[in-house]
Structures are given as C-alpha cells and as structure tokens.
Amino acid sequence: MNKHPESTEPADEQHITLRGPAELADALPYLMGFHPSDSVVMVALHGGLGRFGGRLRLDIPPSPAEWTRVSNQLARSLVSGSERRDSRPDAIVVFLCQDPAEGESANQVMERLRPFAQRLRTACGALDVPVLEALCISDGRYWSYCCPDTRCCPAEGNPLALPGTTVMAAAAAYAGIRVRGSLREMEARLMPGDTVPVEEQLRALDSAGARLVSRILDVRGRRQVADETLVLAGKLIERLGRATAAPAGVTETDIDTADDRLIDPEEAAAVILGLQDRETRDRAAEWMEGHEGESALRLWRALARRCVGAYVEHSAAPLALVGWVSWSTGDEPAARVALGLALRADPDYTFAQLLHQACNDGLDPETLRRCLRGERSLRAAHGGTAPGGEHRPRRRAPGPPRRRQARTRDAEPMNAARRTRPKPGPDGPARGTSRSRPAGIRGRVRVRRMRARRGTRTGR
CATH class of the missing domain: 3.40.140.10 (Cytidine Deaminase, domain 2)
Known part of the structure; x- marks a missing residue:
C-alpha cells in the first residue's frame, strides 16, 4: 500500500x-x-x-x-x-x-x-x-x-x-x-421535480416568448424588458423574504415546495426569459449578500426548476446565479454543483465558465462583490433602475455655480487683448487679417459694403 x-x-x-x-x-x-x-x-x-x-x-x-x-x-x-x-x-x-x-x-x-x-x-x-x-x-x-x-x-x-x-x-x-x-440529491434541488406544473409552465414560457421576442429585438424595448424583469424579480425576492421561516426539522424539499407555490408560472416565465439578456443577468447578480442574497438564492433555484421541456438551456442563467450567490456567501459545494449544471445546460455559457474556474481556483469572491457594489451605487447615483427598485428619472449631477463674466473697466484690457488679431509674420499678414486697419474700422467697412450691395440689389 x-x-x-x-x-x-x-x-x-x-x-x-x-x-x-x-x-x-x-x-x-x-x-x-x-x-x-x-x-x-x-x-x-x-x-x-x-x-x-x-x-x-x-x-x-x-x-x-x-x-x-x-x-x-x-x-x-x-x-x-x-x-x-x-x-x-x-x-x-x-x-x-x-x-x-x-x-x-x-x-x-x-x-x-x-x-x-x-x-x-x-x-x-x-x-x-x-x-x-x-x-x-x-x-x-x-x-x-x-x-x-x-x-x-x-x-x-x-x-x-x-x-x-x-x-x-x-x-x-x-x-x-x-x-x-x-451529488444527485443536491442536483435534484435545481432540476424540475414533481412540484413543478410542467404543462402549465410550458404554456407560460411559450406565451412569454411570443410576447417578449419582438420587444427584445428593439433597442428601446430591450431596455424596457430589462427594467420590467428586474422589478418583477425584486418583487418575487421580497415575497420570498416575507414568507414564514421554516421551523426546525423541515427538509430542503419542503422548503423548495413552499417556494414553488409562491411563484406563478407567468411570473417565472417572464423572469427566466428576461435573464437571457447578459446585462440584465449581471444586474440581477447584485442581489448577493445578507437577507437579500438568501431570498435571491431561493428565487434562482425556483426559476431553475421551472426551465422545463425545450427550455432546459434557459436554465444556464438562473443556475449561474445560484452558483454566484452560493460562492459569494461561502457555500462552495453548492456553487460547484450549480455551476456544473449550468455548464451542462449550456457548455459555452461564459459567465458560468468564469465562475466555475474561479471557484475551483479558490479565489476570493470579494473582488467581484466590490465591482457589483460599485456598479449598483453608480447607477443609483445617476437615477437608474436599481435591482428591485422602481425607475427613477435621471437628474443632472450637481456642479459648481456658473459665474457671469464681470464687465468692469478692469476687465477692458483683457477683453481688448482677446480682440487683437495675430501679428503678421515675415511672409505677410496672417490669413483673414488686415495689415493696417484696426478691428473696429474693419467692422464698419464690412457693414458699409453689405449695405452697398444690398442697395444695389434692391434698386435704391
């Protein structure tokens, strides 16, 4: 041995x-x-x-x-x-x-x-x-x-x-x-089970897809869908957070079943399809800490279980979010399982690939957390739509008061210097300047010439 x-x-x-x-x-x-x-x-x-x-x-x-x-x-x-x-x-x-x-x-x-x-x-x-x-x-x-x-x-x-x-x-x-x-028991929490109404969920996903695809193809419509997705996800997170805490002895299966009952098929379909947009998913990743992160984790699990039938590939987004929040909160085993399932659903899903590599390398998630906190604070300061919040109109950032230029006798020499044209060089006067006429005289000459031409055209 x-x-x-x-x-x-x-x-x-x-x-x-x-x-x-x-x-x-x-x-x-x-x-x-x-x-x-x-x-x-x-x-x-x-x-x-x-x-x-x-x-x-x-x-x-x-x-x-x-x-x-x-x-x-x-x-x-x-x-x-x-x-x-x-x-x-x-x-x-x-x-x-x-x-x-x-x-x-x-x-x-x-x-x-x-x-x-x-x-x-x-x-x-x-x-x-x-x-x-x-x-x-x-x-x-x-x-x-x-x-x-x-x-x-x-x-x-x-x-x-x-x-x-x-x-x-x-x-x-x-x-x-x-x-x-x-491992199979942990994966079962993230896959469709007996508590998911498969046929009803499929109809909701088909209906949401037909309704959202045309809007997503338009730039303005895509932004609106992103805001609606985040607002709806925020409401669902608050709903799950308000749910009564599970008493001691309740299994994880019972908790998942209770969460599934709190989310309608139409709500799940709208958020699942909205999360297919990369920027929307990145903003949803900002729910990652504290009580908010715990409720978001329950929501992403529930959405992963709702990706049924032909929509299995759509589960890569909520599964990657499960992996991210689990890793962010220190639960590496759950993160590895969720990210493995995300890559099984879509092997080319870059977000899951990067997180899986970082988790395997033992990196500290705090670097990514700081980045997401900064993005959230910056967007809130500029009046954007924060995750779970209503849209706030953009306001111009406050700046220093505008100063009116004082017109005093002390300023006249400076103003006169600004009006002075460049001096002629060795090859003659600069382009657009006169050798001998001051600025004021040149202005009067141009006015007289314009009046003369105007009088000729009118016959006066």
Missing part, C-alpha cells in the same frame, strides 16, 4: 494526517462537501506534507473516446489554477466515483474506468506533476490504481469506513463541516 501523509486544516490551524487510500477515500466527501457520484475529482497537493490545495470535479465522460481530451484539459486546469492561486502543485490525487449500472458489479466498474485513470496519470505526468494516488470508489468499496500489492489492495477492493468513525469525520464535526448527501 502506498502511504501518503496528507494534511488539512479544518479549524484553528489543526493538522490532520491522512495515511493510505482508506483515509483518503473517507476524506473525499469532506473535501467536496458532498458525496460525489459519477464524478472525476482531482485534488492538488503542496509541500512535503501534502497540504490540500485546489480541487475540481467533472462528470465522468460516458464515451471512452473523450477520456484523453478530458484528461489533458483537467490536468492543465488544475495545474494552471493552482499556480495562479498559490503555487505549482507537487502532486495530485485522483478519485473516480461511480456506482454500478444495472447488471454491473463494482469490480467491473473499477476495471472499466482503469484506462481513464491511466490517461489522467499520463496527462499529469506530462506536466511534471505526479499522481500519488488514483482511487476508484464504487458501491461502498474502493480500489487503488497505483498500489500493486494485493495484500493491502486486493482485487475485490476494500470496504469504506463507516460514516463518522474516522479521524477526518471527528475533525470535520469539530470544525462544523457537514456533508450534505450525494
């Missing part, structure tokens, strides 16, 4: 040493905040003690033809992200988590994923970062792809430790870290 001492710091700089594949496999849910399923997870290690660094998760590609490309992409992303955030990783740990399909055994899952594990090891090695351990976790058992010793890593695998019985579980409980269940 390969022994790799790893350390993590759950609280008060407390160091926890993990030895061997068994403790690594047990630590994975605490590292991610949930039990990953159908996932490839890669964790960077730094220093001689193997301090945990950046980590990333991706659904296992169903086609083996994609494994080489995905392996190279994951290795580059983890290494480059670690370099931007901290330093180049000294090693990497790989986890492949997948439960058996119908008629398949856990051992068969391990063998089927072995080529994928080998490609991941090769991709990391090509970047001069070794893979210290590669584990397969399936159906409550784990296997090591790196340990050839069958005495400690038998072909049938080893059972996972019972929940709550390991040193990592004790340290996580002391630090207040909790595991929220499986």
Whole structure:
C-alpha cells in the first residue's frame, strides 16, 4: 500500500494526517462537501506534507473516446489554477466515483474506468506533476490504481469506513463541516421535480416568448424588458423574504415546495426569459449578500426548476446565479454543483465558465462583490433602475455655480487683448487679417459694403 501523509486544516490551524487510500477515500466527501457520484475529482497537493490545495470535479465522460481530451484539459486546469492561486502543485490525487449500472458489479466498474485513470496519470505526468494516488470508489468499496500489492489492495477492493468513525469525520464535526448527501440529491434541488406544473409552465414560457421576442429585438424595448424583469424579480425576492421561516426539522424539499407555490408560472416565465439578456443577468447578480442574497438564492433555484421541456438551456442563467450567490456567501459545494449544471445546460455559457474556474481556483469572491457594489451605487447615483427598485428619472449631477463674466473697466484690457488679431509674420499678414486697419474700422467697412450691395440689389 502506498502511504501518503496528507494534511488539512479544518479549524484553528489543526493538522490532520491522512495515511493510505482508506483515509483518503473517507476524506473525499469532506473535501467536496458532498458525496460525489459519477464524478472525476482531482485534488492538488503542496509541500512535503501534502497540504490540500485546489480541487475540481467533472462528470465522468460516458464515451471512452473523450477520456484523453478530458484528461489533458483537467490536468492543465488544475495545474494552471493552482499556480495562479498559490503555487505549482507537487502532486495530485485522483478519485473516480461511480456506482454500478444495472447488471454491473463494482469490480467491473473499477476495471472499466482503469484506462481513464491511466490517461489522467499520463496527462499529469506530462506536466511534471505526479499522481500519488488514483482511487476508484464504487458501491461502498474502493480500489487503488497505483498500489500493486494485493495484500493491502486486493482485487475485490476494500470496504469504506463507516460514516463518522474516522479521524477526518471527528475533525470535520469539530470544525462544523457537514456533508450534505450525494451529488444527485443536491442536483435534484435545481432540476424540475414533481412540484413543478410542467404543462402549465410550458404554456407560460411559450406565451412569454411570443410576447417578449419582438420587444427584445428593439433597442428601446430591450431596455424596457430589462427594467420590467428586474422589478418583477425584486418583487418575487421580497415575497420570498416575507414568507414564514421554516421551523426546525423541515427538509430542503419542503422548503423548495413552499417556494414553488409562491411563484406563478407567468411570473417565472417572464423572469427566466428576461435573464437571457447578459446585462440584465449581471444586474440581477447584485442581489448577493445578507437577507437579500438568501431570498435571491431561493428565487434562482425556483426559476431553475421551472426551465422545463425545450427550455432546459434557459436554465444556464438562473443556475449561474445560484452558483454566484452560493460562492459569494461561502457555500462552495453548492456553487460547484450549480455551476456544473449550468455548464451542462449550456457548455459555452461564459459567465458560468468564469465562475466555475474561479471557484475551483479558490479565489476570493470579494473582488467581484466590490465591482457589483460599485456598479449598483453608480447607477443609483445617476437615477437608474436599481435591482428591485422602481425607475427613477435621471437628474443632472450637481456642479459648481456658473459665474457671469464681470464687465468692469478692469476687465477692458483683457477683453481688448482677446480682440487683437495675430501679428503678421515675415511672409505677410496672417490669413483673414488686415495689415493696417484696426478691428473696429474693419467692422464698419464690412457693414458699409453689405449695405452697398444690398442697395444695389434692391434698386435704391
């Protein structure tokens, strides 16, 4: 068995040493905040003690033809992200988590994923970062792809430790870290369920689309739709915020069901389609903190559940907002899940791509929060439409009082200097000037000439 001492710091700089594949496999849910399923997870290690660094998760590609490309992409992303955030990783740990399909055994899952594990090891090695351990976790058992010793890593695998019985579980409980269940359970909160009226919601989305498309194509109409979307979203956030707090013991499913009942299909359809505009979505991201952020998070979840049928791609916008608010409020596990679903709905959704990369790199969201606060304050100062607020007419920013020029005798020399024409140069007088006539005489001469021409034309 390969022994790799790893350390993590759950609280008060407390160091926890993990030895061997068994403790690594047990630590994975605490590292991610949930039990990953159908996932490839890669964790960077730094220093001689193997301090945990950046980590990333991706659904296992169903086609083996994609494994080489995905392996190279994951290795580059983890290494480059670690370099931007901290330093180049000294090693990497790989986890492949997948439960058996119908008629398949856990051992068969391990063998089927072995080529994928080998490609991941090769991709990391090509970047001069070794893979210290590669584990397969399936159906409550784990296997090591790196340990050839069958005495400690038998072909049938080893059972996972019972929940709550390991040193990592004790340290996580002391630090207040909790595991929220499986990845699929967390994803279910963001996908259409039994509480969503699918047919009614589809009709509302079709109707809203027919009504809004022509307006969005017009510049002025697009701005009006943006303002209407933000005002309606603000009202829904206030409505959810006024809802009675859930008593102790109520499940997350019950909370989501109650939120779904507070939002009409027509309201949901209007906000979903309005959020497809990038600028509108960016302004909606300003609901990100405090009680306002909590209510906005509930709204974005509810809207993601309303993207049914052919409107699944439209869920990328509310899902990205779920990921942003979750990350902004310190809930990285929920952010990773939501952003992963957003990219599954629309792999080219740039907002979700950037947030997912930043979350995986362990960046601080405060930089983006400051930017959004500044945009909101600037728009409010200029009388724009703030998120959730009514439109305020624009007012000219106050400036210094205008001064009237004093016409006194003391100012006459300055005024006379302004009237003076440029002096002639060596080649003669400047263009448009006279060599000998003062300014006042030239003005009278021009008036006389105009009168003479006018008199000639009138016959006088």
